[in-house]
Amino acid sequence: MTSSSLMxxxxxxxNEIDRxxxxxxxxxxxxxxxxxxxxxxxxxxxxxxxxxxxxxxxxRGLLAINEAGCAACHEIPGVAWPKGRLGPSLDGFDDVGxxxxxxxxxxxxxxVFIRNAPSVKRHTTMPAMPVTQSEAADIAAYLYGLDDD
Amino acid sequence: xxxxxxxxxxxxxxxxxxxxxxxxxxxxxxFGMGVVVTAIVCAALWLAVRGSPRMKALIGGExxxxxxxxxxxxxxxxxxxxxxxxxxxxxxxxxxxDEMRIRITGEMWWFRVQYLNADGDIVMxxxxxxxxxxxxxxxxxxxxxxxxxxxxxxxxSGKKDMIPGRRTLLRVQADRPGxxxxxxxxxxxxxxxxxxxxxxxxxxxxxxxxxxxxTTRVARTEMLAETxxxxxxxxxxxxxAYPMELGTxxxxxxxxxxRLFMESGCAACHRIAGTExxxxxxPDLTHVxxxxxxxxxxxxxxxxxxxxxxxxxxxxxxxxxxxxxxVLSAEDIGHxxxxxxxxx
Numbered sequence: 105m106t107s108s109s110l111m112x113x114x115x116x117x118x119n120e121i122d123r124x125x126x127x128x129x130x131x132x133x134x135x136x137x138x139x140x141x142x143x144x145x146x147x148x149x150x151x152x153x154x155x156x157x158x159x160x161x162x163x164r165g166l167l168a169i170n171e172a173g174c175a176a177c178h179e180i181p182g183v184a185w186p187k188g189r190l191g192p193s194l195d196g197f198d199d200v201g202x203x204x205x206x207x208x209x210x211x212x213x214x215x216v217f218i219r220n221a222p223s224v225k226r227h228t229t230m231p232a233m234p235v236t237q238s239e240a241a242d243i244a245a246y247l248y249g250l251d252d253d
Numbered sequence: 254x255x256x257x258x259x260x261x262x263x264x265x266x267x268x269x270x271x272x273x274x275x276x277x278x279x280x281x282x283x284f285g286m287g288v289v290v291t292a293i294v295c296a297a298l299w300l301a302v303r304g305s306p307r308m309k310a311l312i313g314g315e316x317x318x319x320x321x322x323x324x325x326x327x328x329x330x331x332x333x334x335x336x337x338x339x340x341x342x343x344x345x346x347x348x349x350x351d352e353m354r355i356r357i358t359g360e361m362w363w364f365r366v367q368y369l370n371a372d373g374d375i376v377m378x379x380x381x382x383x384x385x386x387x388x389x390x391x392x393x394x395x396x397x398x399x400x401x402x403x404x405x406x407x408x409x410s411g412k413k414d415m416i417p418g419r420r421t422l423l424r425v426q427a428d429r430p431g432x433x434x435x436x437x438x439x440x441x442x443x444x445x446x447x448x449x450x451x452x453x454x455x456x457x458x459x460x461x462x463x464x465x466x467x468t469t470r471v472a473r474t475e476m477l478a479e480t481x482x483x484x485x486x487x488x489x490x491x492x493x494a495y496p497m498e499l500g501t502x503x504x505x506x507x508x509x510x511x512r513l514f515m516e517s518g519c520a521a522c523h524r525i526a527g528t529e530x531x532x533x534x535x536p537d538l539t540h541v542x543x544x545x546x547x548x549x550x551x552x553x554x555x556x557x558x559x560x561x562x563x564x565x566x567x568x569x570x571x572x573x574x575x576x577x578x579x580v581l582s583a584e585d586i587g588h589x590x591x592x593x594x595x596x597x
Contacts, residue, residue, distance in 0.1 A: 229586075232556065
């Protein structure tokens with residue numbers, strides 16, 4: 105079929121042009137969304153940092169950290185002093201695998217661990233700490249918000 | 254302590270007692286006089302450069318030197334000196350001898366606090382905290398144990414050096430209840446910046462109750478016998494049990510903590526009244542459970558910071574005289590912390 109006969113055929117069936125145009129448009133949308141999805145998935149952080157806490161919670165978290173004295177045992181970015189070494193450093197916590205090497209990395213579980221570690225990890229060195237539930241959630245937000253890369 | 258030193262107005266401009274008040278008044282007066290003199294000098298300078306010839310002649314003569322350079326400063330400085338000495342005379346008033354006396358000794362890097370009776374005997378010992386009744390002048394006997402320190406609670410008074418081999422006296426008085434932060438104000442070694450202090454002013458009746466309670470305290474060891482043995486305690490260790498309220502879980506055994514405290518070396522440096530722990534090198538821990546802070550005003554006092562301090566105080570305050578007890582297991586450290594928390 106030559107191009108002229110195709111054009112002639114299309115002229116005879118005007119609906120065909122419409123259908124092809126729609127197909128092209130759909131194809132463009134498909135490509136575009138594939139690109140967007142591709143970009144999005146490229147931006148996606150590793151599993152440990154998918155949780156994006158809000159700034160206000162992080163600020164409150166840092167205050168609570170200082171009030172409870174967490175840094176007596178942990179090196180914590182954003183806390184200039186002390187940098188206690190009895191417990192692990194919390195530097196780069198957003199990239200950590202399991203909480204305390206044992207618990208699923210979930211914000212709610214981290215908050216429970218911060219408040220009452222022995223309740224979720226039997227033989228942990230870390231004792232229950234005098235923070236409220238919301239303070240513990242804020243501290244978890246602060247730790248997940250640490251992004252040094 | 255750090256918190257107590259921040260805030261607005263700054264402690265030096267916010268006197269909480271008559272002695273600090275006088276220091277603040279004097280400071281403002283000197284500052285005001287300085288502003289006036291600077292203004293006069295600037296005005297004279299402006300006239301000397303931009304003034305009319307008549308004005309230049311007026312301020313350029315020998316008479317100006319006599320008046321502005323000799324008579325004016327002489328009178329002003331003499332006046333300020335006399336007024337300042339009169340104002341602050343009460344700060345150096347001789348001690349009558351019937352005042353309440355508290356001995357505070359600066360050590361590297363903490364403050365030993367001893368409450369004395371009328372005969373000068375020590376009736377109660379504490380560290381890094383001074384409790385005083387509102388409205389009552391207290392004479393502090395300041396000493397230095399090793400090097401020169403300086404005692405400074407800006408809300409209550411000026412600074413006073415703590416000198417080894419010599420006793421200096423400082424009178425303080427709080428006129429309102431509150432917590433007033435203080436610190437060592439004389440460089441005394443690497444951890445000088447972490448040598449903090451807090452003065453707590455109570456209403457007079459509250460203070461008496463507090464003091465009677467402390468001086469009649471019996472060791473909290475008998476009480477320990479009443480606690481259930483650790484294996485009898487429920488242990489809700491499952492994740493399903495969370496979130497749980499604090500205090501529902503106590504896996505630490507304070508009785509075992511006491512034994513560890515006596516046997517692991519703690520008791521060689523720390524004293525706990527009513528027990529066999531009678532070490533004198535470190536802070537008295539008889540009331541450590543009720544202290545506002547740990548490590549000389551630098552950490553909040555809770556189970557976590559207590560364990561962190563026992564286990565690795567050298568990472569918190571490097572060079573302090575307590576070794577890091579990382580030879581103990583985490584569980585042992587927890588037991589000791591649980592025991593110390595009961596020492597109110």
